[in-house]
Amino acid sequence: MAKASPARKTRTKKALLIGVDFGGTNIVAAVVDPEGALIAKAKIPAEISRGVDHTIGNLKRSIREAADRARISLKDVMAIGLGSPGPLNSRAGIVINPPNLTGWRNIPLRTLIEEEFHLPVVLDNDANAAAFGEFWAGAGLSARKAGKGAQTLVCFTLGTGVGGGIIIDGALLRGPDDTGGELGHCTIDYDGYPCKCGNRGCLETYVSATGIVRRTREAIEQGEKTILFEMVNGDLDRLTSKLVHEALLKGDSLAARIIHETGVLLGVGIANVVNTLNPDIVVISGGVIEAGEHLFAPAREEVRKRAFDCPARRAQIVPALLGDDAGCIGAAGIALDALKGQP
Ligand SMILES: [Zn+2]
Numbered sequence: 001m002a003k004a005s006p007a008r009k010t011r012t013k014k015a016l017l018i019g020v021d022f023g024g025t026n027i028v029a030a031v032v033d034p035e036g037a038l039i040a041k042a043k044i045p046a047e048i049s050r051g052v053d054h055t056i057g058n059l060k061r062s063i064r065e066a067a068d069r070a071r072i073s074l075k076d077v078m079a080i081g082l083g084s085p086g087p088l089n090s091r092a093g094i095v096i097n098p099p100n101l102t103g104w105r106n107i108p109l110r111t112l113i114e115e116e117f118h119l120p121v122v123l124d125n126d127a128n129a130a131a132f133g134e135f136w137a138g139a140g141l142s143a144r145k146a147g148k149g150a151q152t153l154v155c156f157t158l159g160t161g162v163g164g165g166i167i168i169d170g171a172l173l174r175g176p177d178d179t180g181g182e183l184g185h186c187t188i189d190y191d192g193y194p195c196k197c198g199n200r201g202c203l204e205t206y207v208s209a210t211g212i213v214r215r216t217r218e219a220i221e222q223g224e225k226t227i228l229f230e231m232v233n234g235d236l237d238r239l240t241s242k243l244v245h246e247a248l249l250k251g252d253s254l255a256a257r258i259i260h261e262t263g264v265l266l267g268v269g270i271a272n273v274v275n276t277l278n279p280d281i282v283v284i285s286g287g288v289i290e291a292g293e294h295l296f297a298p299a300r301e302e303v304r305k306r307a308f309d310c311p312a313r314r315a316q317i318v319p320a321l322l323g324d325d326a327g328c329i330g331a332a333g334i335a336l337d338a339l340k341g342q343p
Pocket of ligand 1: 184185195196197198199202204
């Protein structure tokens, strides 16, 4: 009887993706496999003040460095996804005039990167990329593995501002002007605090890191006792949302109240989205999620109180899983998604 021949080792060329998270401070490029696993990444400063051409050079360099770190050739890459600050035009691949990218005006970023690397390139906004990352390879994937629904997903990113991304039945909601999903600017108080967008009472003005610091500062100025006053040596300009979190861990009652209220206010915003979109899952990302149930319990409670019973019971309100990698992984996922959409 002939000996079974050993399994032939066919070394198929791995088809990979590169996702870029392009921010006003840093550019992070990552090599990502078709299942959404990050293989290697490179982070370099954006250096916006040195001009548009210089920053585009840095962006190209970040892509090459990521490939080097993953020890792959760009020939192994199927497509590149770029997540950029908006406003932008995803169909035309143009970055219009983001406020934190000084000097950028109608830059055809997609074409510039396509011409450099001779690969298909997609451009989308950074908040959409982060939401898609969580949908594809983060909290959404975890929910699907647990047998729960995650095809309609809403993501709130709590940072300096509040970003948002919406995925309906597996597809990003961009809107005709690429302005869909601006969840941070839904109004939760019609006569509330003025927002830099021109509106009043936007969710962002309360639950962003900036909003958390402002509310904490106001309480201290009104005489509330807190260890935060000593933590900043009496200099309230040094307050940060991270310090509020530290004070919470030390059992400070003001910090506990502020984080609880942040959860309630976030819950008001989520309740609006739950009633509007009937999502399977609502993902919250950003440093503030480290507060865990101090934030999530009041948020879920508020949604139960305010939203319709049926969608409120369906919506899983969960922390993001990918941290800062959501943007580059998601940009890669959007690039893969665009390839799949091609005939
Ligand atoms: Zn606003």
